[in-house]
Amino acid sequence: MRPGELIASDRGARSGAPDDLARAWSVLGAVMDPEVPVVSVVDLGIVRGLDWQDGHLHVVVTPTYSGCPATEVIEQDIEQALEGAGFAAPKLERRLNPAWTTDWISNDGRERLRAYGIAPPAGSTSKRSLMGDSGDVCCPQCGSAHTELLSQFGSTACKALYRCIDCREPFDYFKCI
Numbered sequence: 001m002r003p004g005e006l007i008a009s010d011r012g013a014r015s016g017a018p019d020d021l022a023r024a025w026s027v028l029g030a031v032m033d034p035e036v037p038v039v040s041v042v043d044l045g046i047v048r049g050l051d052w053q054d055g056h057l058h059v060v061v062t063p064t065y066s067g068c069p070a071t072e073v074i075e076q077d078i079e080q081a082l083e084g085a086g087f088a089a090p091k092l093e094r095r096l097n098p099a100w101t102t103d104w105i106s107n108d109g110r111e112r113l114r115a116y117g118i119a120p121p122a123g124s125t126s127k128r129s130l131m132g133d134s135g136d137v138c139c140p141q142c143g144s145a146h147t148e149l150l151s152q153f154g155s156t157a158c159k160a161l162y163r164c165i166d167c168r169e170p171f172d173y174f175k176c177i
Helices: 020-028 071-084 107-116
Strands: 047-053 056-061 091-094 147-151 159-164 170-174
Touching: 020 047, 020 056, 020 071, 056 071, 071 091
Parallel strands: 056 091
Antiparallel strands: 047 056, 147 159, 159 170
16 A cells, blocks of 8 residues: 555545435435335335535444344445445445334324335334234225234234125234334
C-alpha cells in the first residue's frame, strides 16, 4: 500500500448530504421481503435505523427472529438496493436486541398483508395478550371474525394456519411475536 492510498473499506466514503437519509429510506421502502413480497423491509419494521458512520451509510437491521432463513437474502437485497442508488459500500449491522416484534409492522404493511391474503397480527405483544386478551383473527378474504386455528405453524415459522368458518377458506395468520 502506498502513502495516501485508500484501504478497501474506505472506498466510496463521503459525507452524507442533507437529503441522503430520506432518499435511503425511500430506497429501502422498495426492498420487499422475499417470503412476503408485498411488504417492504421498512413496513415490516426490520430496518431499525439509518445514519452516517465513517463516511458510509450505516443500516441497523433486526430480523423477525434470529433463525429466520431469509435474513441473509434480505441483507443482500438491502445492500444491492442502496449501492444501486449510489450509496457506496453501505455498512449493515444485524442487531438482535431488542428483539423484533410484530408491533413494529406499519399500518400500511398490515393492510398489504391483508390484501395479499395473510391476516395481520391481531392485538399486540403487550402483557395483556399473554393473559388471553388478544384481538380476533379475522379472515383476510371476507373479513369474518368466525375463524379457527388449524395449526400453530403455517407456511413459515412466523405464521399460523387458520380457516374461516363463514367462507371456509384457509389462510395464514402472521402471529404476534
